[in-house]
Amino acid sequence: MVHISDGVLDPWLWESGWVIIAVILAYTLSKMKTDDVPKLSVITAAVFVASLIHMQVGPTSVHFILNGFAGVMLGILAFPCIFVALVLQCFLFGHGGVTTIGINTVNMGVPALIAYLIFKTGTKLDIRPETKSKVTLFGAIAGGVGVVLALLLLATELITTGEAFYETTVLVVTAHLPIIAIEAIFTGVLAGFIATVKPEMFGEK
Amino acid sequence: MKTVRSLLVLALLLIPCMALMPPVSAHRVYVAEQVTGVQVKAWYGGGDPMADADVEIYANTTNGEELYLKDKTDEKGIFQFEPKLGVSGYRVVVEATGHRAEETFNLMGGSGQEAAELPLFARVLAGFGYLVGLVGIAMLITARKMKRV
Numbered sequence: 001m002v003h004i005s006d007g008v009l010d011p012w013l014w015e016s017g018w019v020i021i022a023v024i025l026a027y028t029l030s031k032m033k034t035d036d037v038p039k040l041s042v043i044t045a046a047v048f049v050a051s052l053i054h055m056q057v058g059p060t061s062v063h064f065i066l067n068g069f070a071g072v073m074l075g076i077l078a079f080p081c082i083f084v085a086l087v088l089q090c091f092l093f094g095h096g097g098v099t100t101i102g103i104n105t106v107n108m109g110v111p112a113l114i115a116y117l118i119f120k121t122g123t124k125l126d127i128r129p130e131t132k133s134k135v136t137l138f139g140a141i142a143g144g145v146g147v148v149l150a151l152l153l154l155a156t157e158l159i160t161t162g163e164a165f166y167e168t169t170v171l172v173v174t175a176h177l178p179i180i181a182i183e184a185i186f187t188g189v190l191a192g193f194i195a196t197v198k199p200e201m202f203g204e205k
Numbered sequence: 206m207k208t209v210r211s212l213l214v215l216a217l218l219l220i221p222c223m224a225l226m227p228p229v230s231a232h233r234v235y236v237a238e239q240v241t242g243v244q245v246k247a248w249y250g251g252g253d254p255m256a257d258a259d260v261e262i263y264a265n266t267t268n269g270e271e272l273y274l275k276d277k278t279d280e281k282g283i284f285q286f287e288p289k290l291g292v293s294g295y296r297v298v299v300e301a302t303g304h305r306a307e308e309t310f311n312l313m314g315g316s317g318q319e320a321a322e323l324p325l326f327a328r329v330l331a332g333f334g335y336l337v338g339l340v341g342i343a344m345l346i347t348a349r350k351m352k353r354v
Contacts, residue, residue, distance in 0.1 A: 002303075003303070003304070004303040004304075005304050005305035005306065006305065007305055007307075008300065008303055008304075008305050032343065032347055033347055033351075034344060034347040034348050034351060036347075037340055037343045037344050037347060038340070040343070041336050041337075041339070041340040044336055045332075045333060045336055048332050048336070049329060049332070052325070052329070054249070054250075054253065056253040060249075060253075060255075060256070060301065060302070061249040061253035061255075084336070084339060088332040088335055088336070089332075092328040092329075092331055092332050093250060093328060094250060095250065097305075154302075154303060157303075158302065158303055161303075163302070168302060171302065172302060
């Protein structure tokens with residue numbers, strides 16, 4: 001649902017998507033360290049494949065996005081992660097379109113950054129086995145919010161194609177309710193688990 | 206006078222001959238085949254149908270392309286339409302909340318075959334392959350950056 005295809009949006013919209021991601025990618029990649037690369041690639045692989053897991057809800061088909069999850073796990077590097085995952089999904093699975101990779105990355109990447117912000121503010125990145133419950137809670141919130149924000153951005157962009165914002169939002173959010181719930185639980189549980197077994201994985205960023 | 210008479214006899218003889226002729230009319234005839242129904246199906250990757258999606262059918266006439274029909278798919282993602290007589294080229298655009306697919310086909314020739322696709326696991330593996338390559342590049346760049354500092 002969240003991958004916009006070619007030819008749906010006006011050119012100015014997807015062109016500005018490319019401009020926005022060029023700026024954010026340049027910034028986030030400049031912060032990348034060698035140690036981050038393996039983690040980045042593993043999460044990217046997960047995000048890439050997650051979109052294949054789909055279910056039919058009402059009249060539409062929804063699939064996992066895992067952008068909030070990427071935000072929690074990777075911090076600002078979630079942005080390049082989502083960009084790479086979307087490029088691969090576009091060319092290998094035919095999800096979305098080539099021209100809209102930019103705007104789709106904005107739709108999923110910006111919420112990922114906000115999800116990270118929520119997680120960071122909530123836990124103050126004080127991640128130890130003792131703070132597990134807090135990490136789980138904010139991980140879950142971030143995981144769910146990431147998806148919701150992506151849907152809101154999608155609905156906002158679809159206004160320009162003549163779709164009513166309110167109706168589209170209600171439609172896509174209702175369809176994604178199971179996805180939101182599962183991703184929230186998944187992200188929360190995994191963040192809590194990592195807090196217990198390998199808290200240094202979150203690290204300072 | 207003699208020739209006129211023989212012509213007359215010939216003409217009189219021809220009249221009963223015409224009755225013996227098989228019933229053939231001398232018009233030039235045309236046959237046009239007509240496909241009376243086209244079914245269009247739209248589905249999401251993975252096989253779930255695109256229900257209630259907007260469908261636009263463009264007819265490819267000699268005057269260029271024109272919008273022929275505008276409707277919605279049913280709950281199975283199927284839309285049926287009756288083609289225009291004499292127009293065999295069509296372009297179908299299906300769109301639902303940001304998803305869009307199009308298909309051009311010709312009723313005369315079977316140009317609507319599906320393109321062969323790699324099986325899913327191969328595409329997943331290909332994706333992982335690209336990722337491994339990207340990891341290498343990223344490692345190289347970040348390592349060089351660290352060396353410089």
